[in-house]
Amino acid sequence: MKEQGILLIISGPSGSGKGTIVERLCGNEDFSLSISATTRQPRDYEKNGVHYFFHTKEEFLKMRDNMELLECAEFCGNFYGTPRKYVVEKLMEGRNVILEIEVQGALQVKKIYPDGVLVFLIPPNLEELGKRLTNRGTEEKEEINRRIHRALEELELVQEYDYVVVNDTIEQAVADVQAIVRAERMKCSRNKNIKKIFKGEMESC
Amino acid sequence: MKEQGILLIISGPSGSGKGTIVERLCGNEDFSLSISATTRQPRDYEKNGVHYFFHTKEEFLKMRDNMELLECAEFCGNFYGTPRKYVVEKLMEGRNVILEIEVQGALQVKKIYPDGVLVFLIPPNLEELGKRLTNRGTEEKEEINRRIHRALEELELVQEYDYVVVNDTIEQAVADVQAIVRAERMKCSRNKNIKKIFKGEMESC
Numbered sequence: 369m370k371e372q373g374i375l376l377i378i379s380g381p382s383g384s385g386k387g388t389i390v391e392r393l394c395g396n397e398d399f400s401l402s403i404s405a406t407t408r409q410p411r412d413y414e415k416n417g418v419h420y421f422f423h424t425k426e427e428f429l430k431m432r433d434n435m436e437l438l439e440c441a442e443f444c445g446n447f448y449g450t451p452r453k454y455v456v457e458k459l460m461e462g463r464n465v466i467l468e469i470e471v472q473g474a475l476q477v478k479k480i481y482p483d484g485v486l487v488f489l490i491p492p493n494l495e496e497l498g499k500r501l502t503n504r505g506t507e508e509k510e511e512i513n514r515r516i517h518r519a520l521e522e523l524e525l526v527q528e529y530d531y532v533v534v535n536d537t538i539e540q541a542v543a544d545v546q547a548i549v550r551a552e553r554m555k556c557s558r559n560k561n562i563k564k565i566f567k568g569e570m571e572s573c
Numbered sequence: 574m575k576e577q578g579i580l581l582i583i584s585g586p587s588g589s590g591k592g593t594i595v596e597r598l599c600g601n602e603d604f605s606l607s608i609s610a611t612t613r614q615p616r617d618y619e620k621n622g623v624h625y626f627f628h629t630k631e632e633f634l635k636m637r638d639n640m641e642l643l644e645c646a647e648f649c650g651n652f653y654g655t656p657r658k659y660v661v662e663k664l665m666e667g668r669n670v671i672l673e674i675e676v677q678g679a680l681q682v683k684k685i686y687p688d689g690v691l692v693f694l695i696p697p698n699l700e701e702l703g704k705r706l707t708n709r710g711t712e713e714k715e716e717i718n719r720r721i722h723r724a725l726e727e728l729e730l731v732q733e734y735d736y737v738v739v740n741d742t743i744e745q746a747v748a749d750v751q752a753i754v755r756a757e758r759m760k761c762s763r764n765k766n767i768k769k770i771f772k773g774e775m776e777s778c
Contacts, residue, residue, distance in 0.1 A: 547751075
């Protein structure tokens with residue numbers, strides 16, 4: 369029997385470097401990125417089952433009511449959610465699945481799938497966060513301040529998370545997340561069959 | 574403020590390779606081996622505070638009654654125990670402390686120091702365990718069978734542990750334990766001050 373993978377739920381303020389870290393992890397063959405379901409129209413280049421699972425509003429709401437979504441939310445009149453089926457299939461194949469998601473969605477997932485591992489990513493300090501947002505060059509000062517305040521609001525919920533990773537450098541943060549997954553796979557609560565395996569061997573000795 | 578270290582409590586059947594793994598970890602400057610207290614007479618080469626802390630029976634029992642020991646037990650008329658003071662000092666210096674100890678003692682420590690991390694080390698399978706014990710060449714067949722049965726008894730308590738590490742190779746098992754310690758240091762429950770640090774920064778912005 370193949371050992372089950374870990375569902376890794378990563379959140380963090382904008383400017384924390386989530387995107388880059390998730391990209392690096394997905395470059396590793398043990399990790400898959402979760403694919404979201406949505407009711408919005410596909411863009412030209414978007415493929416069903418690759419970028420999103422595209423659904424009508426009726427289909428989506430039926431999935432939600434049947435508890436087939438690990439979390440869902442509405443933005444600008446469209447629904448977005450995480451189909452449980454895709455995630456569970458990958459986990460059963462032994463792959464670790466990454467969900468990059470904001471705090472409220474992450475806490476929804478943890479409720480439905482308590483074996484999921486919540487990781488909160490933070491920049492080393494607020495100054496660095498401001499600097500990273502400024503360096504992007506795409507945001508106005510007011511918008512940057514708004515994001516810093518939002519980051520502080522999100523931090524209020526950090527105690528609901530399992531781990532906090534400080535993103536000093538990308539390499540260190542990626543290695544930190546890999547250590548978390550490696551450790552989680554060794555948890556006794558995830559290895560209840562070990563005793564049985566040994567006992568079974570003993571009987572056949 | 575220096576980040577606090579992790580108290581790592583390692584158990585496992587004889588033949589699981591505990592000794593070698595602990596030795597390797599202690600070769601790393603972040604790890605210290607705990608020093609036990611005992612009432613037995615020092616041997617010629619043994620130094621107080623290096624091999625053991627040597628005490629009279631009266632001193633030892635006073636330490637025990639004052640809750641100054643994380644665990645204690647009696648073997649062949651002598652007392653052995655783990656002084657809390659030495660462990661806590663090292664942890665406060667930011668070092669990880671290793672306690673190599675049998676199952677009953679490990680569970681005592683976890684009760685008194687719930688932040689301790691319990692790691693159970695096992696050989697990849699029973700056949701391998703038998704082989705390792707035989708290769709030592711020091712044990713009779715009957716003694717080997719007794720140890721295998723003892724290992725199975727200890728396995729009954731594995732669900733009380735936090736992690737189970739399968740010692741396929743020494744290198745992998747050492748890296749597994751290092752990943753556990755790295756991950757544990759990132760647990761939100763051990764980083765409650767992170768929110769305060771950010772908030773403090775914000776007020777002084």
